[in-house]
Amino acid sequence: MDPSLYVILDRTAARGRDLEEILDATIAGGCRLVQLREKEWPSGRLLPLAERLRERCRRGGVTFIVNDRVDLAVAIGADGVHLGQDDLPPRAARQLLRPGMVLGRSTHSVAQAREAQAEGADYIAVGSMFPTQTKPEFQLVGPELIRAVRPQTKAPLVGIGGVTHVNVAQVIRAGADGVAVISAVCGAPDPAAATREFLAAIRAERDLTRRGSL
Numbered sequence: 001m002d003p004s005l006y007v008i009l010d011r012t013a014a015r016g017r018d019l020e021e022i023l024d025a026t027i028a029g030g031c032r033l034v035q036l037r038e039k040e041w042p043s044g045r046l047l048p049l050a051e052r053l054r055e056r057c058r059r060g061g062v063t064f065i066v067n068d069r070v071d072l073a074v075a076i077g078a079d080g081v082h083l084g085q086d087d088l089p090p091r092a093a094r095q096l097l098r099p100g101m102v103l104g105r106s107t108h109s110v111a112q113a114r115e116a117q118a119e120g121a122d123y124i125a126v127g128s129m130f131p132t133q134t135k136p137e138f139q140l141v142g143p144e145l146i147r148a149v150r151p152q153t154k155a156p157l158v159g160i161g162g163v164t165h166v167n168v169a170q171v172i173r174a175g176a177d178g179v180a181v182i183s184a185v186c187g188a189p190d191p192a193a194a195t196r197e198f199l200a201a202i203r204a205e206r207d208l209t210r211r212g213s214l
Helices: 019-029 043-060 070-075 090-093 110-118 143-152 169-175 191-213
Strands: 005-009 034-039 063-067 080-083 102-107 121-127 157-160 177-181
Touching: 005 019, 005 191, 019 034, 019 043, 019 191, 034 043, 034 169, 043 063, 043 070, 063 070, 063 102, 070 080, 080 090, 090 102, 102 110, 110 121, 121 143, 143 157, 143 169, 169 177, 169 191, 177 191
Parallel strands: 005 034, 005 177, 034 063, 063 080, 080 102, 102 121, 121 157, 157 177
Antiparallel strands: none
């Protein structure tokens, strides 16, 4: 799993555009980690779309994660599931997953990040980094929380919330292994170009950080 750029596919953020086409564009742009996020459709309605997205990811060598819904993730053979603080705790969810499935956890404090690691999360999402319209109710914690969490865990850290091409370097500089984005790619006029621009900015900041540590 490469957490450098974690693109979250969301119908609302896509504003009516086809999620399969957006997925194809992000894969073409170099993204290798994708999540399907759906807060309104019931699992039965979502199932056919989720299966098609999973197949596209499989063909493209991309890790495919389902948000919230452990049952759907298992049913379609997804690579993993991402759980929020109000979802099943990782320890309970792990009992339902197939061996080897990726389990991610959203966190908003050092204590939650420690708990996620203790319960076996494979990666930890930290947010919100910046103000975001996708999740306006999210607690704003900023890149400072990445800095605080980084010494506490060896699990990959992913900054989420309001991340753009302009501020992504701040998140990587704080110690994140990658960033998760929704509107910045899913709602972009050219998702492939937006993906490439994010990856270039992430690589550039990593190069600067490595040179600075020499």
